[in-house]
Amino acid sequence: MRQAARATAQLTKAAVLALGSYIFITVLLFTAAATVAVVGAALLPETVLLVRRIAGVKRRQAAVWTGREIPEAYLPLTGPLRERLRTTVRDPGTLRDLRWMVAYYGYGWLVCLVLPLWPVGLVVDGVRCGLMGREAVVLPLISRLADLDARWSRFLLKPSPKALLAERVEELTETRAGAVAAHGAELRRIERDLHDGTQARLVALSMRIGLAKRAYDHDPEGSRRLLDDAQDQAEEALTELRHVVRGIHPPILTDRGLAGAVRALAASSGLEVTVLVDGPVDDGPRAPAAVEAAVYFVVAEALTNAAKHSGSPRASVQLDRVSAGVRAVVWDEGLGGADEAGGSGLLGIRRRVAALDGIVTVTSPVGGPTMIAVELPCVW
Structure with a gap:
């Protein structure tokens, strides 16, 4: 009945x-x-x-x-x-x-x-x-x-199969456009960092070395000070260059794997971050480098947003190795109200994930909490 x-x-x-x-x-x-x-x-x-x-x-x-x-x-x-x-x-x-x-x-x-x-x-x-x-x-x-x-x-x-194919082509066209835009923005950021940071320090380094050479004969002490300054400039330029390289592909991913890299991010975020790893994310075959890098940057951006805008001292990150790929969830207890159009970095996250055919879910009601979940496909 x-x-x-x-x-x-x-x-x-x-x-x-x-x-x-x-x-x-x-x-x-x-x-x-x-x-x-x-x-x-x-x-x-x-x-x-x-x-x-x-x-x-x-x-x-x-x-x-x-x-x-x-x-x-x-x-x-x-x-x-x-x-x-x-x-x-x-x-x-x-x-x-x-x-x-x-x-x-x-x-x-x-x-x-x-x-x-x-x-x-x-x-x-x-x-x-x-x-x-x-x-x-x-x-x-x-x-x-x-x-x-x-x-x-x-x-x-x-x-019909033809309609599904047309829809898939349309979707891939959109994600490709987003990927191209994200790639262009990344190149402009790297160019800006190199021009305004590393290049400026290298120019200053060259000038100090030139002054030290001129002062070497008549002012050895002043020349030594200029060389000390040049050494400091060289170290700062190396530090900034490493920062730029980390923006392309973080070496820590190669050294520690995704879970270790995320734990390092959490430790340096300025927040009290709990990292939960469910499933052997780094055991056995690893995800492709592009997938690991995308997850790393998503977590980094989400934690940066939480530190800047949430007003909460705590956050959590969860990494899962699922059958279809890798899933990452970043959660904070802050004010919520995250807006993709407000320059919060969410649009960049969505474009980066869409370029790899992934899924982004953002839940951020006014008053909080905020949750950013991404799932990126890969073959294990």
């Missing part, structure tokens, strides 16, 4: 959607006529958006019943009217949605017809079971109808 009640609720939603679709056919016919007449061509993209919403409702209904999501793959309807019309006509998702809607017009009336009759069948089943000792028929039938409706909807609404 519980399963039958659930199936009844599912079919009731399907019947309501079918009735709504029958009403919506007026909109479709009007849009078709207006488009043919050219004057109403602007209605076509808006109508297609409505069809997408209706199809989306059906996808969610089927997902609730089967427990399996039906993915969507649509081209974005943006830009000038001519571009939106071209996208509407060329999008494979439009044709699949319309095909589903036409099919739903054909079999949706069965749901509307059978649903009011099944309580009568339930009474008959009760009589058959009580008086004649036979098995129930209607209860399994109502579940089978719900299964059939969900299977048909999944078959008709699932994206």
